[in-house]
Amino acid sequence: MSKYQYQLTDLLRVMARLRDPETGCPWDVRQDFRSIVPSTLEECYELAQAIEHDDFPHVAEELGDVLFQVVFYAQLGRERELFSFESIVDTLVTKLVRRHPHVFADGDIEAVVVDRTAIEAVNETWEKIKQAERKAKSQPGVLADIPVALPALPRAQKLQKRAARVNFDWPDASAVLAKLEEEVAELRQAMACGDRSGIEDEMGDLLFSCVNLARHLKLDAEANLRQANSKFERRFRAVEARAGAAGQVLQQLSAEELDSLWEAVKAEEADGP
Numbered sequence: 001m002s003k004y005q006y007q008l009t010d011l012l013r014v015m016a017r018l019r020d021p022e023t024g025c026p027w028d029v030r031q032d033f034r035s036i037v038p039s040t041l042e043e044c045y046e047l048a049q050a051i052e053h054d055d056f057p058h059v060a061e062e063l064g065d066v067l068f069q070v071v072f073y074a075q076l077g078r079e080r081e082l083f084s085f086e087s088i089v090d091t092l093v094t095k096l097v098r099r100h101p102h103v104f105a106d107g108d109i110e111a112v113v114v115d116r117t118a119i120e121a122v123n124e125t126w127e128k129i130k131q132a133e134r135k136a137k138s139q140p141g142v143l144a145d146i147p148v149a150l151p152a153l154p155r156a157q158k159l160q161k162r163a164a165r166v167n168f169d170w171p172d173a174s175a176v177l178a179k180l181e182e183e184v185a186e187l188r189q190a191m192a193c194g195d196r197s198g199i200e201d202e203m204g205d206l207l208f209s210c211v212n213l214a215r216h217l218k219l220d221a222e223a224n225l226r227q228a229n230s231k232f233e234r235r236f237r238a239v240e241a242r243a244g245a246a247g248q249v250l251q252q253l254s255a256e257e258l259d260s261l262w263e264a265v266k267a268e269e270a271d272g273p
Helices: 008-018 026-030 037-052 056-079 085-099 119-136 152-164 173-193 196-216 221-245 255-271
Strands: none
Touching: 008 056, 037 056, 037 221, 056 085, 085 119, 152 196, 152 221, 173 196, 196 221, 221 255
């Protein structure tokens, strides 16, 4: 007997109750596929934040919130007779088994493949299977099925990664760094000319090259930027605290005074506890 009071079937029932036109929640009843997309994205980012902070009690909670989004979509699909939670699970398991022939012998969930497969071979097989799936969906292009709605940084990384599979790529990180420096020079030139359109274009190329460099360094550009955001936020709050402790107001400080506070915070972090 489970030590937990509720199970998955209870969650599905709660969702159905929330959507009941007569006795459900007025807010939940008004929602549709499009209206809950912002909530879905927000929950995924909150999950990522909890993971990045090793806040595992909240990881469990945020996973529940993400699961609720899946259940919500499933209920909407059931109501319109488009799909159900059961069909979502069936489609997922079918896809996972199909994409892991190195684990599930003959497509059987319990059948074990005796010989272990190297990760390089796994990646190659994975891409071949996905390419076959794209062709079956009439999406044969190399860049097909990369969602336009993805945040720009991870989408850039996916575009570059996919192109690299057909050898459309820089040879190494050094070559990308040289390209990055070239893009900086072109941006400087556009700025010197006051060409707004050119500045926007070159700024985009510069960002795209930064993502490319991160990929070649085997880093995740989105995760790197989130870390940089967190570091800036932490340091800026410390600057505010230092200024407040000295009876100072940030808006009244000179650029040199602000920079001095910033460098003091950085030095304090470098010294560590």
